[in-house]
Amino acid sequence: MEAELTVTANEVVKLSSNGHQTEVNQQNQDQDKKKKKKSSSKNLSTSSIWRIEDSEALYRIEGWGQPYFSINAAGHVTVSPKGDRGGSLDLFELLQSLKQRNLGLPMLIRFSDILEDRIKRLNACFDQAIARYNYSGIYRGVFPVKCNQQRHLIEDLVKFGQPNQFGLEAGSKPELMIALALLDTPGALLICNGYKDEEYIETAMLAQKLGQTPIIVLEQIEEVDLVIKVSQQLGIKPIVGVRAKLSTQGMGRWGTSSGDRAKFGLTIPEIIRAVDKFRDANLLDSLQLLHFHIGSQISAINVIKDAIQEASRIYAELALLGANMTYLDVGGGLGVDYDGSQTNFYASKNYNMQNYANDIVAELKDTCEENKLTVPTLISESGRAIASHQSVLIFDILSTSEVPSILPEPPQDGESQVITYLWETYQSINQNNYQEFYHDAAQFKEEAISRFNLGILSLRERAKAEQLYWACCQKVLNITRQQEYVPDELEDLEKIMASIYYINLSVFQSAPDCWAIDQLFPIMPIHRLDEEPTRRGILADLTCDSDGKIDRFIDLRGVKSVLELHPLKSGESYYLGMFLNGAYQEIMGNLHNLFGDTNTVHIQLTPKGYQIKHVVKGDTMNEVLGYVQYDTEDMVENIRQRCEQALEEKHISLAESQKLLQTYEKSLSKYTYLVS
Numbered sequence: 001m002e003a004e005l006t007v008t009a010n011e012v013v014k015l016s017s018n019g020h021q022t023e024v025n026q027q028n029q030d031q032d033k034k035k036k037k038k039s040s041s042k043n044l045s046t047s048s049i050w051r052i053e054d055s056e057a058l059y060r061i062e063g064w065g066q067p068y069f070s071i072n073a074a075g076h077v078t079v080s081p082k083g084d085r086g087g088s089l090d091l092f093e094l095l096q097s098l099k100q101r102n103l104g105l106p107m108l109i110r111f112s113d114i115l116e117d118r119i120k121r122l123n124a125c126f127d128q129a130i131a132r133y134n135y136s137g138i139y140r141g142v143f144p145v146k147c148n149q150q151r152h153l154i155e156d157l158v159k160f161g162q163p164n165q166f167g168l169e170a171g172s173k174p175e176l177m178i179a180l181a182l183l184d185t186p187g188a189l190l191i192c193n194g195y196k197d198e199e200y201i202e203t204a205m206l207a208q209k210l211g212q213t214p215i216i217v218l219e220q221i222e223e224v225d226l227v228i229k230v231s232q233q234l235g236i237k238p239i240v241g242v243r244a245k246l247s248t249q250g251m252g253r254w255g256t257s258s259g260d261r262a263k264f265g266l267t268i269p270e271i272i273r274a275v276d277k278f279r280d281a282n283l284l285d286s287l288q289l290l291h292f293h294i295g296s297q298i299s300a301i302n303v304i305k306d307a308i309q310e311a312s313r314i315y316a317e318l319a320l321l322g323a324n325m326t327y328l329d330v331g332g333g334l335g336v337d338y339d340g341s342q343t344n345f346y347a348s349k350n351y352n353m354q355n356y357a358n359d360i361v362a363e364l365k366d367t368c369e370e371n372k373l374t375v376p377t378l379i380s381e382s383g384r385a386i387a388s389h390q391s392v393l394i395f396d397i398l399s400t401s402e403v404p405s406i407l408p409e410p411p412q413d414g415e416s417q418v419i420t421y422l423w424e425t426y427q428s429i430n431q432n433n434y435q436e437f438y439h440d441a442a443q444f445k446e447e448a449i450s451r452f453n454l455g456i457l458s459l460r461e462r463a464k465a466e467q468l469y470w471a472c473c474q475k476v477l478n479i480t481r482q483q484e485y486v487p488d489e490l491e492d493l494e495k496i497m498a499s500i501y502y503i504n505l506s507v508f509q510s511a512p513d514c515w516a517i518d519q520l521f522p523i524m525p526i527h528r529l530d531e532e533p534t535r536r537g538i539l540a541d542l543t544c545d546s547d548g549k550i551d552r553f554i555d556l557r558g559v560k561s562v563l564e565l566h567p568l569k570s571g572e573s574y575y576l577g578m579f580l581n582g583a584y585q586e587i588m589g590n591l592h593n594l595f596g597d598t599n600t601v602h603i604q605l606t607p608k609g610y611q612i613k614h615v616v617k618g619d620t621m622n623e624v625l626g627y628v629q630y631d632t633e634d635m636v637e638n639i640r641q642r643c644e645q646a647l648e649e650k651h652i653s654l655a656e657s658q659k660l661l662q663t664y665e666k667s668l669s670k671y672t673y674l675v676s
């Protein structure tokens with residue numbers, strides 16, 4: 001379901017156009033920001049009033065959000081969808097106006113302008129590198145459809161990519177169908193990857209006749225004969241590429257995408273066999289492209305450099321063997337700085353887009369010069385780097401659960417000795433003894449539980465002992481938070497004492513990588529950022545699955561186990577945003593506990609405000625039940641019959657049965673998430 005709406009709201013502040021800035025300039029800015037950050041964190045400890053800057057530093061929004069996300073004076077997250085080119089809107093106010101349009105949470109908000117900015121940025125970086133190194137070839141990027149196949153996004157991508165002849169990469173037959181139907185930019189490339197059968201190859205080759213530029217990339221040695229056969233049958237000379245298994249290993253989670261035992265690609269001996277076969281079939285001039293992909297989210301630039309060096313050598317050798325080498329396709333892997341640390345940590349990257357483009361262009365130029373070859377057209381298949389920033393997932397908090405924080409009364413006469421011990425421990429904890437007394441408290445609590453199990457401590461006494469124990473933990477925690485160094489054994493205390501924030505979201509549906517591969521996404525409140533977040537919490541989702549939680553958050557160094565959050569205010573909603581999650585999450589999300597797709601809106605800036613371009617309603621219960629083969633009409637009928645029977649047996653009144661039936665039927669056409 002979908003609707004088009006136009007709004008000219010007053011949410012948009014200043015719209016200026018001061019030209020496009022590539023990431024080169026940004027690097028220097030980033031350095032400055034780093035220095036600034038140091039001074040702001042100093043202020044953090046000296047000033048007692050919480051400021052917006054403190055929230056900026058705490059949630060590291062400059063690190064990962066630049067140039068799209070920041071915080072305004074009202075303490076709300078703002079979005080600048082055009083990056084440095086001006087125009088911004090208040091995310092909290094945008095959410096309010098979307099809620100007034102009867103759109104429930106959780107909600108995925110897509111900013112089409114961010115998508116456009118990412119494409120422009122990537123192209124600008126390559127153009128700049130090409131100019132800088134006097135490279136005589138061009139760059140022709142493609143977007144890997146697998147990264148986010150949603151129609152509105154692919155349509156936008158093709159449209160925004162037109163000025164740069166940006167193309168698409170398909171990794172399967174269904175993705176090929178999408179790419180063939182949607183890509184209509186003259187000169188843009190259509191890279192055909194993935195496993196192929198005769199039908200796939202035929203379709204790709206025939207697309208040439210429609211004016212497309214499909215390039216069939218061989219991923220398996222078996223595909224060589226198939227391509228030759230189909231080419232001869234159709235009398236079409238295809239453009240063919242080979243995917244090489246580089247010996248350069250990627251790193252981290254996707255490190256095994258390369259190397260001799262990788263799932264895809266041809267080994268060097270296989271590439272030689274392919275060359276010989278194409279020569280024998282008189283098709284060697286069809287072999288024009290070399291492709292490699294060493295994995296996604298490459299955090300270290302040296303890995304990319306090594307891969308380019310190896311690939312450019314293979315490229316040159318293929319040209320010397322007589323292949324008509326014209327294109328080098330460096331695959332994906334361009335990373336996203338999820339934690340904003342600019343390091344080679346897996347959730348970050350120690351290079352920027354410009355460094356990436358520079359290294360590719362420079363290496364190719366050198367190798368081709370050495371071998372007196374014309375430089376290739378450069379192709380990259382960046383998915384994550386293009387699609388991550390454009391969507392923000394907004395969700396609300398249903399309730400929280402805290403560790404009991406009421407301080408119990410002092411011990412009473414007749415109460416167990418262990419309570420007195422705990423009370424005394426609690427009273428005496430200070431900066432010098434907290435480590436020792438923390439252990440004492442734990443021991444006394446254990447003691448209390450054994451006494452309870454032996455029948456010599458009452459339930460009320462046990463409650464008091466437990467409360468005293470938590471009070472001790474809280475006191476120790478308050479001390480450790482002031483310390484530079486936290487003893488190892490106390491590191492978990494923050495987690496043990498964390499509040500649980502119940503979120504109106506399914507991690508399995510909306511952020512599956514959090515659960516499946518421990519991916520980190522920046523998460524923060526989108527309002528109240530002028531207020532100190534005094535709670536530390538973990539997030540627990542709606543599913544009845546203990547894995548449905550988020551307890552790993554970005555941090556300056558590594559990962560933190562709790563997130564700083566605000567206490568809930570009664571009668572007021574509290575909203576969190578998960579950022580940079582536009583790549584891979586939507587299609588990988590699953591229907592665990594039958595929580596369906598969330599509502600999605602597409603927002604585009606206009607000179608006067610913004611426009612809601614598309615509303616894609618999330619799944620209803622009818623829809624998710626249909627996925628698992630229920631016929632909801634039958635289900636309603638079943639309930640109706642049972643109501644009639646209960647009526648006849650006088651277990652239910654007519655009014656009650658009508659209410660049940662109506663609620664049941666109405667619910668089925670509604671959102672699978674909670675209404676708060």
Ligand SMILES: *Cc1c(COP(=O)(O)O)cnc(C)c1O
Pocket residue numbers: 144146147171193293295296297331332333334381382383384385583
């Ligand atoms: C997944 C994939 C990509 C996209 O990788 P990113 O790291 O998201 O840019 C590109 N090419 C191939 C062959 C892929 O399998």
